[in-house]
Amino acid sequence: MHDDQLIDRAAQAMTRGEPSPHLRGAVRARIAHRPGRPARYSWRPWIPALAGAAIVIVAITVWRTLLEPPGELVRSTRIASAASVMPPVTLQPAPVSVRQVETAERASGPARPRPRSIVVDPLVIEPINVPLMAVDSSAGVMPLEIELLRIEPLQSQ
Amino acid sequence: MTDEELVLLARQGDPDAFDQLVIRHQSAVYRAALAALRVPQDAEEVAQDAFVRAWSNLGRFRGDSSFKTWLLTIAWNCAMSRRRSLLGWLRRAVAMDAVAEPRDRGDSQDTAMAGSEMVRHARQAIQALTPTLRDTLLLAQSGDYSYGEIGAMLRVPVGTVKWRVAEARRKVRQELAGHGYVDAR
Numbered sequence: 001m002h003d004d005q006l007i008d009r010a011a012q013a014m015t016r017g018e019p020s021p022h023l024r025g026a027v028r029a030r031i032a033h034r035p036g037r038p039a040r041y042s043w044r045p046w047i048p049a050l051a052g053a054a055i056v057i058v059a060i061t062v063w064r065t066l067l068e069p070p071g072e073l074v075r076s077t078r079i080a081s082a083a084s085v086m087p088p089v090t091l092q093p094a095p096v097s098v099r100q101v102e103t104a105e106r107a108s109g110p111a112r113p114r115p116r117s118i119v120v121d122p123l124v125i126e127p128i129n130v131p132l133m134a135v136d137s138s139a140g141v142m143p144l145e146i147e148l149l150r151i152e153p154l155q156s157q
Numbered sequence: 158m159t160d161e162e163l164v165l166l167a168r169q170g171d172p173d174a175f176d177q178l179v180i181r182h183q184s185a186v187y188r189a190a191l192a193a194l195r196v197p198q199d200a201e202e203v204a205q206d207a208f209v210r211a212w213s214n215l216g217r218f219r220g221d222s223s224f225k226t227w228l229l230t231i232a233w234n235c236a237m238s239r240r241r242s243l244l245g246w247l248r249r250a251v252a253m254d255a256v257a258e259p260r261d262r263g264d265s266q267d268t269a270m271a272g273s274e275m276v277r278h279a280r281q282a283i284q285a286l287t288p289t290l291r292d293t294l295l296l297a298q299s300g301d302y303s304y305g306e307i308g309a310m311l312r313v314p315v316g317t318v319k320w321r322v323a324e325a326r327r328k329v330r331q332e333l334a335g336h337g338y339v340d341a342r
Contacts, residue, residue, distance in 0.1 A: 007298070014283065027179050
């Protein structure tokens, strides 16, 4: 016997066999216990819905984080949380007399001086007198003339 | 009726169509599991698992390969999961030689005994191979699968399957030569 035949016989002996006649019935019984017909996601229908909800929540969170500055986000979060904790309060406007207003102004101390607008004159820069260099007129190049430079100050709105 | 037509019917919930597919492919699925596990009881359970899983996932069968190739891939994955489990490892350790050896017929008693002894050495040499080479050799020599189907099961190209078979044969021959067996060619 050649060695290849020997190897073939040994390998075939290791995989030789037939399934029991009960295999078909066992498979059929196990399939019968599974509800419904085979479908792609019939076994876990809640997974796509859960994944979609998670994606929406993450997207909204990221969107809000990108749009609002950090301080705004923190403040709005705090206000929202405080509003959810505190009971609703109805405020009634109280009548205020002129004397009460004057007293309140006196208590707050002297009034601060209002800032005055600053007027700045425009800055005028005179050109530096540079001696003219020798220019080759044959090339058609004319000397550069420097004009007066005037810079207007920025106006506050 | 072709496999693909039966698959279409089974997808619509026809258990008889799937039963036909089980009848057609149960031997191939069982032998693939046996090649991986070498314990008939484990192979039987894995074959059941493979068919039930195939039924559950029929909607995912796109027809890129044949139904048999797709089914064998599922069976092989089930067998690998079983092989990795501790219980499966213990069973194989106990029943390593559970498969009966074939006896030569028609020759004299001495020739039959010598042939049986050589086959036993060859089996030991095959069992001593690495799992990668052993799996490929057993699947190839079982005669139930094409190289393409083996490649799909093992997720390797056909060229790799051929190389593994040749390498496994070379190593078994080397081992047999160590036992004093020299090819008569």
